[in-house]
Amino acid sequence: MIVQKFGGIAMQNEEMRNFCMNHIQDGIKQYKKIAVVVSAIGRLGDPYATDSLINLSEAFASDYVARDLVASCGELIASAVLSAELHQFGVSNTVLHGKQTGILTTGNFGDASIDSIDTSIILKSFEQVDCVIIPGFQGMDKSGHVMTLGRGGSDLTAVALADSLNASHVEFFKDVPGVLTGDPDFVSDYDKYDFLSFDEFLNLLNGENTIIQKRAAVLAKEKAIPLYVRGIASTETGTWIAT
Numbered sequence: 001m002i003v004q005k006f007g008g009i010a011m012q013n014e015e016m017r018n019f020c021m022n023h024i025q026d027g028i029k030q031y032k033k034i035a036v037v038v039s040a041i042g043r044l045g046d047p048y049a050t051d052s053l054i055n056l057s058e059a060f061a062s063d064y065v066a067r068d069l070v071a072s073c074g075e076l077i078a079s080a081v082l083s084a085e086l087h088q089f090g091v092s093n094t095v096l097h098g099k100q101t102g103i104l105t106t107g108n109f110g111d112a113s114i115d116s117i118d119t120s121i122i123l124k125s126f127e128q129v130d131c132v133i134i135p136g137f138q139g140m141d142k143s144g145h146v147m148t149l150g151r152g153g154s155d156l157t158a159v160a161l162a163d164s165l166n167a168s169h170v171e172f173f174k175d176v177p178g179v180l181t182g183d184p185d186f187v188s189d190y191d192k193y194d195f196l197s198f199d200e201f202l203n204l205l206n207g208e209n210t211i212i213q214k215r216a217a218v219l220a221k222e223k224a225i226p227l228y229v230r231g232i233a234s235t236e237t238g239t240w241i242a243t
């Protein structure tokens with residue numbers, strides 16, 4: 001079993017989601033069971049992107065509980081869209097959300113930590129289907145309030161689930177072919193790394209625009225979970241990050 005994570009860019013339109021579905025189908029052929037973690041569709045300006053949802057009302061600025069609730073909806077919408085499209089594509093799957101995911105959070109709204117994951121419902125679902133879709137970026141505190149895991153937090157969901165499910169690795173699908181020597185949005189000349197140690201990778205995550213959420217990378221290092229960063233639109237090899 002592996003975890004595959006599809007971010008807002010990978011999910012942003014039908015054409016891109018077609019790539020996602022092919023990767024899921026290939027993943028099932030190779031690894032049998034796939035836990036799929038998805039982020040909200042697109043970026044600011046797209047109707048159900050995280051920034052669009054939290055900008056729906058100025059009142060969210062002083063209501064962190066409601067803000068987290070609205071923010072979490074983007075990943076729920078993305079999960080439902082991918083689930084329906086995967087069914088149409090011929091891949092049986094189920095979406096687990098809210099309490100079903102067993103992700104218990106603590107700390108601050110907007111930047112919560114994962115306290116524990118009860119994987120029993122996820123594992124039960126894998127007896128019925130090979131693909132379980134889980135909305136990233138969120139969990140619930142012990143009172144049942146939805147909490148989000150900080151920006152880029154679907155990466156943390158993916159790594160924490162991989163740890164709890166004993167997945168062999170996590171695959172991240174990007175609009176870049178892997179981890180590059182520079183951010184292609186700012187430099188024109190760059191190469192792709194084939195392999196990075198966790199420490200080498202963490203050293204790259206110091207800017208604003210990080211390829212993977214730093215908290216997720218720190219957790220992967222702590223738990224020694226290999227990460228594989230690869231291009232969404234190609235089958236060329238990406239970048240492995242491991243010890």
Ligand SMILES: Nc1ncnc2c1ncn2[C@@H]1O[C@H](COP(=O)(O)OP(=O)(O)O)[C@@H](O)[C@H]1O
Nearest residue numbers: 007008009176178179180182183185209210211
């Ligand atoms: N060293 C790097 N290598 C590759 N991409 C990088 C790097 N640094 C920054 N990035 C940026 O990270 C982006 C991918 O991250 P992001 O868009 O947040 O993905 P996701 O939506 O999957 O979480 C790339 O489009 C690229 O602009």
Ligand SMILES: N[C@@H](CC(=O)OP(=O)(O)O)C(=O)O
Nearest residue numbers: 007008039050151152153154
């Ligand atoms: N949608 C959330 C969580 C996330 O991880 O998104 P993405 O995978 O698209 O970076 C955010 O924008 O922060």
